[in-house]
Amino acid sequence: MKSDLSIPTKASPPSELRAVSSLAWRAFVQAFRTNATAAVGAVLFMIIVVLAVAAPWIAPYDPISQDMIVRMEGPSMAHWLGTDYFGRDTLSRLLYGARYSLVIGLLSIVIAVAVGTVIGLTAGYFGGRLDIVIMQVMDVVLAFPALILGLILVAMLGPTMMNIVFAIAFTAIPPFARIARAPVIALREREFVQAGKALGFSNLRIMFRHLLPNILPDILVMASLWMATAVRTEASLAFIGLGIAPPTPTWGGMVREGFENILDNPSLAIFPSLAVLILVLALNLLGDGLRDAIDPKLRTEP
């Protein structure tokens, strides 16, 4: 008789393998080993983080001190990436600008993840009318173009860093509510949740001890993809003129200033544009690779 009392060995059938692959935490580590995309993204991102943190020590110039003698110069030994309209060193401004992009992107997504996840978890777990009402409200906000919503919020609140963080977080809450809700709806019907109720566990316990750990990998992956969006939104706001007020160096603001002189010196617009592109790309690569790693559907299908 085939006994079920032994732990299955390597030669277990594919159905067992599928269950193994659902353990997404393991996949996180695996992602970096097997997935070049995630690794490239992670390395690029780490480089930008290190440069941003080290900016005060490695930046050759003060990012806001003006030097009218070297205005609008191209790249040289003294100024590797040239200088802007006010004679400020582009490289130094880029290094300091990275700090604002990263901090705003990170903070706004942390807020959006925290608030959105709780909303989505609550709506998905309890279902019914509460779910309908919450998600209708989320859908209305979600349907509204995020950039325009952010634009209006920043314009009304005033372009300070915390207001920008708040505006971007606000636009990212509905997607996270949706991202959290969808798997909760599926998990809610799973029997381990029913079993938890049958065992007399409280709703809070089931939500935060059992459901949350199961949806967390999905959410963290989406967080890296949405941080890419947040960085892009911040740069876009600054490009429109609603970023942190000058002379603070922000990448979007630098593109804006460079764009005004694009016919004279295109590099002023190109360097900060490239910086935004590389950071957003790094985050997208990272998130994309992680998503492939935790999505058993995309990995095991024929």
Add this chain to the structure above:
Amino acid sequence: MMASPVKVSQMADVASAPVLSIKDLTVRFGQYEAVKGISFNVAQGETVALVGESGSGKSVTALSIMRLLPESAFLGGEIHLSGQDMMSLREADLRAMRGGQAGMIFQEPMTSLNPVLTVGFQVSEAFRYHGDYSQSEADAEALRLFERVRIPDGKKRFGQYPHTFSGGMRQRIMIAMALACRPRLLIADEPTTALDVTVQAEILNLLADLQRETNTAVLFITHDMGVVAEVADRVVVMRYGKVVEDRTVEDLFAEPGHDYTRQLLSAVPRLGDMRGENAPRRFGSPTPHTERLGPGNNSGGTSRSKPAALSVERLTTRFPVRGGILGRVNGYVHAVENVSFTVAPNETLSLVGESGCGKSTTGRSILRLVEPTAGAVRFDGQDLLSTSGAALQEARRRIQMIFQDPFGSLDPRQTVGSAIAEPILVHGHRTGAEARDRVAHLMERVGLSAGHASRFPHEFSGGQRQRICIARALALEPSFIIADEAVSALDVSIKAQVIDLLLDLQEEFGLSYLFISHDMAIVERVSHRVAVMLLGRIVEIGPRSAVIENPQHPYTRKLLAAVPIPDPSLRRIKSTGARQVDELKSPIRPLGYTPTPQRFHEVTPGHFVEEI
């Protein structure tokens, strides 16, 4: 007419040769060898059953015949279909063979049809790529097929989409599609596993009739020995990718040649096995506890004279159906309608019925996992439906539930030790160290090693997971357990072991069970009493032997008659022409519907049947 590369002269040559011939077939996925050098033949007009438990490689074999495996599979050996070497054919020629020389039916009728194409199109398409049919000719042929597979109202249903068909009807459409081009071989991969037992009987009859008409060879893949006995001429038993036995069905059941086959057959409960017995009986599978408990019957008997452990009175659960512009309720699903029963201490009451009959909802309503509409559930002198808060939690501690899906009922991110300990700690009865000891004790008790407490659910097999769920349910020392299809997802040999465990535990702890199942043979094995549910109501209830050996309600009789018996000498598939087909049954009722009152008539003491 045939677009197949097989020339007519060749066909004549192979007429006497087997339709399908497999020799030394191996299938590898990377390191994992799913099929390890198997050989067998299928002759014209013959039905060969390919039998095995999950992971035996039987479905992989079926797919490799049609060369439908993903590219990651490496095939070795020989497959000849109608004399054609399937291993050497190019994609275009393979296409002509698929559907042309061999048709295939799959297990899941709900997902095997394309939801966005009409069923008529999907059937007529089979003709379009195998011969010079115009669309209208193909449609006409398809419509004729609809009649042959006995789809009522074929003309009207031709242009409808799959979601409007029941599971059994969809499987008929799959059969029509597979047989469209009169293939010489029909491969049926667990074609009735997902169907209710009465629908299964209809589909098996249909397949038998069609085979007689066309003299097609059939390769029938299944795990169900009862179905094997009903349909097969010859049986090929597979285990771990190898063929362990290949002989006629009569010989196999009469004197199985291989140990594995013998064990497989002994683990299969036979409806009628328990004739003349009153108490449940173990399968006698070798578990670590057999010695201690002895092989005997659960002779403890029940105490119907004592007050009931649980009594359900006029339980009703309805779900609103919404529709219209304002989403108003315009009807109710009468999932459970006025159901009453009692379960005595140390007794097992089985709740049986087909999918949608409300048996699972009844179980969940008792624990209020779904909120009942009306009724009372008395347990320990309390009405569970009118308690709340702490009292309800305390009642839930004393009534535990075991679910069907051993993959789904454990949190994948929690070690099994912590899963078993959590209820103990939440209910605050013990300290951490005490809980750890109790977990170790429970794991040993259900036949697992206590050392495995720190492992995650995915490291265990299905049967082991079900044991973990049982240990978790026992953690709170309940007196009543609701087992909702608790063994349905398990392989037959594992099923027997888990049933034995449940019976042992009942004896040891004096548990009462509400055993919810669709499997009549298992029910016969475990129950003291049986209740049959149809469309949300109990239609017959009574002692096990009375209900199963002397069924009174027509539905109970139909249900019992449809159960395949694993004994080829009792084969009941008859070759009558027209047969009734499954009518759509629905418990959805319009607003303001008042259910007709039920009246019961007592046949023998304790055996009640609905009066019609």
Add this chain to the structure above:
Amino acid sequence: MTAFIIKRLGFAVVTLFAVLSLVFFIVRILPGDPAMVILGDQASAASIAALRQKLGLDQPLLVQYLNFLVGAIRGDWGVSMVSGRPVIGEVLSVLPSTIELTLVSLFLGVILGVPAGVWAAVNRNRIPDVVTRIVSLLGLSAPAFVSGIVLLLIFAIALQWFPVISSGQDTSFSGRLRDLALPAVNLALIMAAYVTRVTRSAMLEVLGQDYVRTARAKGVPAGVVIWRHAMRNCLIPVITVIGLYLGILIGNSVLTEIVFNRPGLGKLIVGALTQRDYTMLQGMIVIYTLIVVLVNLITDLAYGLVDPRVQYR
């Protein structure tokens, strides 16, 4: 079907009402008296009071609210605080330009993205897949102003194929086409990137379904399996995403209009924001909400064309 449309329209009206109310009260709650903002710090108390009266700001909040709602329904969205012209006229004069831009780029994006996604899915983990993956990741990483500037530098400034300023001076068909080309391509590339990725993953999922295996088992050729059996199933998630990304497209159109100096809603709203033109802003929000609600309605209806299971309930 009719019931479904009525229900969706009802929902649209409720949404619109909610957004209008929200906008009205947010604008009133925000610090700063609009009259003072318009006239500046140096304005006399008398002139501020006069303007407040003119704008109706001296009336009770509830009356203002009712006036606002009635006006919004009747198409009277007030006059711009800056230009003094009716808001609705200003909005309607640039609306066609933005609609033209979004629709053309939506169309181009789908035409490019769907086949690319299918191509990648069918050649999973082979060179076409890797190429489309890298290109589409680049496409959705580039902020619209970055890709716009790149297009502008290459095709307008270096090659001089297209005008640097797409201002709409030349009203001939070829002139409008030249004005439209770069902005539309800019938005279309981003749209195509999103559509490609969604199509790829949807197609991969569909190709793994049982009914695809069924189709292959009856001998249907590979091309027919993909385009007839798989494609319509794959379109269901693609439509969802197109509906969602239309919001992103509209947001990106703001940046595109700035980069290419093209008239449209984007430039209008940026102007209104920087000049604190509250009435104009209210009108803009109403028009954006209308567009969003309309897009949702069309998306919902599109499901029904593709998926017979949608019962319009």
